[in-house]
Amino acid sequence: MRNNPLPRLDIDGDTRQRLLPFCRLRPGDIWRDRQGSHRVACIDATDRTSVGQLIDGDLAAIAIQDPPYNLVAFEERQIHDYVEWCKKWVEITASILAGDSALYVWLGADQNNEFQPLPDFMIMMRGISGLKARSFITMRNQRGYGTQCNWMAVRQELLYYTKGNPDFEVQYTDIPKILRGYYKEVNGKTTENLERGKSENIRAGNVWVDVQQVFYRMEENVSGCYAQKPLKSIERIVSASSKQGDLVVDLFAHSGTSLLACERLKRRCYTAEIDPVYCEIVIRRLERYRQQGLTGWQNGHPFEKELGETAGHFLTKFRAQEQTPAICQSTLF
Numbered sequence: 001m002r003n004n005p006l007p008r009l010d011i012d013g014d015t016r017q018r019l020l021p022f023c024r025l026r027p028g029d030i031w032r033d034r035q036g037s038h039r040v041a042c043i044d045a046t047d048r049t050s051v052g053q054l055i056d057g058d059l060a061a062i063a064i065q066d067p068p069y070n071l072v073a074f075e076e077r078q079i080h081d082y083v084e085w086c087k088k089w090v091e092i093t094a095s096i097l098a099g100d101s102a103l104y105v106w107l108g109a110d111q112n113n114e115f116q117p118l119p120d121f122m123i124m125m126r127g128i129s130g131l132k133a134r135s136f137i138t139m140r141n142q143r144g145y146g147t148q149c150n151w152m153a154v155r156q157e158l159l160y161y162t163k164g165n166p167d168f169e170v171q172y173t174d175i176p177k178i179l180r181g182y183y184k185e186v187n188g189k190t191t192e193n194l195e196r197g198k199s200e201n202i203r204a205g206n207v208w209v210d211v212q213q214v215f216y217r218m219e220e221n222v223s224g225c226y227a228q229k230p231l232k233s234i235e236r237i238v239s240a241s242s243k244q245g246d247l248v249v250d251l252f253a254h255s256g257t258s259l260l261a262c263e264r265l266k267r268r269c270y271t272a273e274i275d276p277v278y279c280e281i282v283i284r285r286l287e288r289y290r291q292q293g294l295t296g297w298q299n300g301h302p303f304e305k306e307l308g309e310t311a312g313h314f315l316t317k318f319r320a321q322e323q324t325p326a327i328c329q330s331t332l333f
């Protein structure tokens with residue numbers, strides 16, 4: 001396997017600076033996809049005017065929001081400030097959702113810090129009119145923290161809210177049904193659950209143990225990104241809550257997983273990101289998929305044309321970061 005990854009761009013400011021000249025977007029710019037109907041905006045998710053320019057009067061069938069939920073990114077700002085910040089983008093999101101639509105929010109619950117920010121965020125959401133709490137999904141991570149003197153924390157939380165009465169398409173996992181039983185009479189005939197089911201596999205419920213966390217050996221890996229969600233998880237959300245041609249909005253693009261999922265599932269995606277480097281990565285990831293059918297760079301990276309193999313000298317640093325104690329990893333998601 002090739003070994004030419006970028007270091008984590010949130011940590012390595014020098015590399016970030018080297019990449020900035022290669023970025024097509026500057027703050028305030030919007031990239032419009034000529035081949036499809038996606039958009040990428042280099043804007044602040046809490047700026048109502050900028051988000052309005054991105055959406056341009058359209059309405060979204062789903063919003064998938066994955067904000068930075070570490071207090072580290074907020075310079076240890078108090079939880080109150082963090083939740084007030086969330087309230088801004090949640091209200092903006094609510095205003096661009098269609099009458100019947102869905103909102104998904106990824107969030108952390110730090111067991112070393114009163115499970116924050118999840119509980120305070122949930123309470124704030126009760127005050128957002130028009131949104132109804134529908135499900136609280138937990139996705140299992142492989143890496144975790146707290147293993148020595150506590151239960152290892154391996155959860156990623158995903159909240160599902162609805163506005164109006166949107167459609168919902170049941171999703172199935174790759175896990176075959178093995179349990180027999182659950183007999184029920186249908187039209188006078190006793191049927192067993194395997195006969196009644198619509199799939200031979202089990203449904204995706206509100207605990208996801210079948211989604212692999214992204215790491216450097218996977219094709220979809222985008223090195224440099226530190227908080228990439230697995231494509232499978234985003235495709236599950238998009239498939240459950242939208243139809244072909246629908247508009248999906250993601251105001252925290254990062255590696256562009258939502259946009260790529262939309263491209264693959266024939267939805268339109270309008271996505272925002274405050275950092276021009278991640279905006280460029282999002283656009284390049286889409287272009288790479290269209291040209292080569294690949295979903296990421298595995299252990300290479302999006303700026304190889306400009307930096308060539310020189311990024312390889314970051315390898316030792318990168319590997320050292322990979323081995324950072326998991327407590328640090330978790331706070332950076």
Ligand SMILES: C[S@@+](CC[C@H](N)C(=O)[O-])C[C@H]1O[C@@H](n2cnc3c(N)ncnc32)[C@H](O)[C@@H]1O
Nearest residue numbers: 044045066068227228229252254255257273274
């Ligand atoms: C947790 S990551 C999103 C990960 C994404 N779902 C993926 O799969 O790649 C959060 C992203 O939000 C961006 N961000 C932080 N503050 C922002 C803001 N105010 N407006 C827009 N983007 C912001 C960060 O630069 C980071 O790339």
